[in-house]
Amino acid sequence: MNLSSSLIEKHAVDEIVKCNDITLKFGLSLTLQEAMELVKTRTLSLKCNGRIEFGGGVIGKIIKEFCDSPYIYKANYVETLNELIEIFYYYKNETLDLISDNELIAFMKNAFDGKCQGSLELLYGRELEKLAHNLRYGYGANYSEYADCEEENDDDQY
Amino acid sequence: MTNIEKQHIIYSNKLAGEFYFISILQEAHSCGLLNKSDIENIQLQCIDLLAYKSERYNMGDSSSIRIDTAESLMKSILYTIGIYLKSIPNRDKALSELITVKIADLYERGIELVNVKFKAARRFYNMAKKNKLDTLNYSYNFTLNENGIGVFFKEYNSEFEAHDIPANIDYQLCNTVENLTGIEYIQTYLFHLYLENEFCRNFAPENIHKLLYGYDKDYAELLINIFEQVLTAALGCALANTNIRELYLSKKDVQYLYRKLVAYDNKELIIALNIAMKSIFEELNIIEHSLKDYIERSLTKIASNIEIALKLNTLDKVFIRPVDPNLVPKIYFESSAKMDDKEYRSLIEELLNCRYSSDKLKIIKEKVNSFDDLDDLLLDTRLEEEECISLFNTLGDIEIAALLKRHPFESDIKAVDLPEEERAVSLYLENYIKGLPVVRQEEIKKIADGIEGF
Numbered sequence: 001m002n003l004s005s006s007l008i009e010k011h012a013v014d015e016i017v018k019c020n021d022i023t024l025k026f027g028l029s030l031t032l033q034e035a036m037e038l039v040k041t042r043t044l045s046l047k048c049n050g051r052i053e054f055g056g057g058v059i060g061k062i063i064k065e066f067c068d069s070p071y072i073y074k075a076n077y078v079e080t081l082n083e084l085i086e087i088f089y090y091y092k093n094e095t096l097d098l099i100s101d102n103e104l105i106a107f108m109k110n111a112f113d114g115k116c117q118g119s120l121e122l123l124y125g126r127e128l129e130k131l132a133h134n135l136r137y138g139y140g141a142n143y144s145e146y147a148d149c150e151e152e153n154d155d156d157q158y
Numbered sequence: 159m160t161n162i163e164k165q166h167i168i169y170s171n172k173l174a175g176e177f178y179f180i181s182i183l184q185e186a187h188s189c190g191l192l193n194k195s196d197i198e199n200i201q202l203q204c205i206d207l208l209a210y211k212s213e214r215y216n217m218g219d220s221s222s223i224r225i226d227t228a229e230s231l232m233k234s235i236l237y238t239i240g241i242y243l244k245s246i247p248n249r250d251k252a253l254s255e256l257i258t259v260k261i262a263d264l265y266e267r268g269i270e271l272v273n274v275k276f277k278a279a280r281r282f283y284n285m286a287k288k289n290k291l292d293t294l295n296y297s298y299n300f301t302l303n304e305n306g307i308g309v310f311f312k313e314y315n316s317e318f319e320a321h322d323i324p325a326n327i328d329y330q331l332c333n334t335v336e337n338l339t340g341i342e343y344i345q346t347y348l349f350h351l352y353l354e355n356e357f358c359r360n361f362a363p364e365n366i367h368k369l370l371y372g373y374d375k376d377y378a379e380l381l382i383n384i385f386e387q388v389l390t391a392a393l394g395c396a397l398a399n400t401n402i403r404e405l406y407l408s409k410k411d412v413q414y415l416y417r418k419l420v421a422y423d424n425k426e427l428i429i430a431l432n433i434a435m436k437s438i439f440e441e442l443n444i445i446e447h448s449l450k451d452y453i454e455r456s457l458t459k460i461a462s463n464i465e466i467a468l469k470l471n472t473l474d475k476v477f478i479r480p481v482d483p484n485l486v487p488k489i490y491f492e493s494s495a496k497m498d499d500k501e502y503r504s505l506i507e508e509l510l511n512c513r514y515s516s517d518k519l520k521i522i523k524e525k526v527n528s529f530d531d532l533d534d535l536l537l538d539t540r541l542e543e544e545e546c547i548s549l550f551n552t553l554g555d556i557e558i559a560a561l562l563k564r565h566p567f568e569s570d571i572k573a574v575d576l577p578e579e580e581r582a583v584s585l586y587l588e589n590y591i592k593g594l595p596v597v598r599q600e601e602i603k604k605i606a607d608g609i610e611g612f
């Protein structure tokens with residue numbers, strides 16, 4: 001039996017649109033068209049990463065987690081969400097499913113608002129790469145083998 | 159009016175045993191019993207169930223899973239539902255349940271059945287272990303032990319991988335289990351194995367050992383079915399009017415069987431085998447119906463083996479003549495004392511410095527008096543193939559046979575583990591023996607087989 005992807009997508013769009021009730025108070029909302037675009041991004045990311053998901057699932061969680069970020073506003077909302085979705089699924093595989101959805105999203109939000117200061121490139125190429133490396137090698141999520149050097153460098157900068 | 163049989167719209171022969179649920183859907187759709195919306199509704203319910211299962215699989219940690227995992231979960235769901243639908247004797251009723259009952263409920267009923275079958279399979283496993291045969295066959299013993307099929311009862315996951323068979327099964331049954339998978343496969347396999355054991359236990363382990371030894375002296379390492387050999391021999395005994403329990407057929411008996419069976423066509427052969435089978439039932443007092451059915455099912459395969467053998471005039475390969483390994487003549491080969499290490503070292507040095515092959519042979523002939531020294535020397539001096547062959551030419555059949563016993567011909571895969579020198583000696587010896595007349599080759603092999611404690 002083939003999984004009916006259109007049925008899954010329709011179900012997901014409905015769930016995403018429902019998130020507007022929460023995000024509206026931050027001045028953010030998604031149209032039906034934009035919700036469909038997010039679902040398409042998700043479908044593509046899932047396909048590229050060889051995964052499958054049911055319901056709105058992660059998109060809803062990402063929206064709810066990131067909607068209060070100071071670096072997200074109306075103009076970059078959809079674009080950022082699209083990128084966050086891609087990044088999420090890529091690192092879901094890279095972390096070998098060793099971290100739960102909620103933990104990964106919380107880590108992303110924390111890094112995005114903190115060390116990355118709203119930079120998706122830093123989030124993707126540095127913080128999450130470090131996280132994936134740590135988990136693959138059995139270290140804690142926040143372990144850093146260059147912790148001392150980083151501190152020294154930080155001192156030099158200031 | 160004679161018997162009226164209810165006509166089913168869905169034919170059972172079109173339904174796959176392994177993927178029953180899918181095949182019943184396909185058949186119902188092609189017969190027009192399910193329309194597009196029915197199929198879509200079933201699909202949607204299956205997806206919901208898959209979503210629920212994947213959530214349980216991830217223990218709520220992750221909403222997405224890898225596609226191969228999802229496929230495996232879906233297979234497990236469809237397999238479990240199929241088990242329940244298969245348990246409904248009326249296929250049309252099964253279809254109506256499929257339309258009216260929720261997929262999640264069908265799945266739950268399937269899970270219950272899987273658990274019942276799991277318990278039944280464990281019972282069959284204990285029964286098969288209890289009536290296990292006393293045999294040297296490795297694949298048989300391994301399959302029945304805890305590391306073989308026993309793994310299944312530790313590893314089987316009815317919730318997420320109900321369709322899977324996590325077991326090491328090397329031993330092949332006489333009647334291969336087809337079109338089944340998961341717990342159904344194991345249950346059937348173990349029941350059939352139990353039946354095969356039950357039949358073979360009518361014969362003394364010693365007689366089975368002699369029969370299998372007659373089939374091949376290395377039968378312990380072969381992937382053969384013991385029941386098939388025993389049943390064939392018993393049928394042969396019944397046809398030749400000899401003692402069935404002995405499983406013994408002489409050369410004359412096989413010749414008699416050839417003369418008797420060669421005149422039969424396929425139908426007559428089957429009839430003759432059926433009569434022989436009934437006399438086996440009587441002689442061994444077999445009354446259990448399932449065992450009788452199983453033996454009857456095995457006749458087709460045996461009949462086909464006999465037919466082919468009759469055509470090729472190789473009936474002695476089907477009706478095996480038992481061999482008692484204790485009565486095979488044995489040769490005890492003893493090498494004389496080895497030379498001392500210092501002397502051996504200087505000999506090797508001399509041989510390595512020697513330029514001419516004829517001189518090397520002369521030195522070996524003069525100084526080597528022990529077989530063990532000769533064997534060591536072949537490995538240490540790295541003689542060329544021509545030199546080795548010249549050396550072999552100076553040896554008698556017993557020495558060659560002893561060398562063959564020590565350096566048997568190995569397949570390329572097995573030989574990979576051997577050191578280079580040993581591989582070379584084995585290869586040169588093989589080439590040398592292959593170059594000998596066939597009669598002498600057989601004589602050497604016979605001596606090598608008879609050499610003991612070497």
